[in-house]
Amino acid sequence: MRGIDELAYHVQQWDLPVLTISSQPDVPGAVIRPLVQPVALYPWSMIWRQGLHHPGLTALRDAARDLADAEGWLHLTDDAWLPEPEASRPPVHSEHPESR
Incomplete structure (x- = not known):
């Protein structure tokens, strides 16, 4: 079972809500509603092998920046919402040396 079928099974079998992406295709037996107030943010991260020095990684990091x-x-907008622990962390203003 994969993709939409697995998500539909989860929603119907366990009767639990699921957070999903805003472009989620319709799921049989489910209702999809965007979260709009408060504005929900997702704290994305990048991860790579320590010590990796590859031009593709540098290009990806530069593009993301x-x-x-x-x-x-x-x-963050005034009506933005972040989950813990991200909500309590100070904003990142500079790149950490270990991320290179």
Whole structure:
């Protein structure tokens, strides 16, 4: 069982809500509603093998940083909501040396 069928089974069998992406296709037997108030944010992270120095990784990190700057990903609106522990963490202003 995979994808939509597995999600439909989970919702119907366990009668529990599931958080999903905003572009989630319809799921048989389920109702999909966007979370709009408060605005829910997802604390995305990148992970890679320690000591990895690859031009593809550098390009991906640079692209993510550029998009974050251009789209304001790191700027929280007044009505934004973050889960713990992210809500209590200070904002990240600079890159940590160990992330290189």
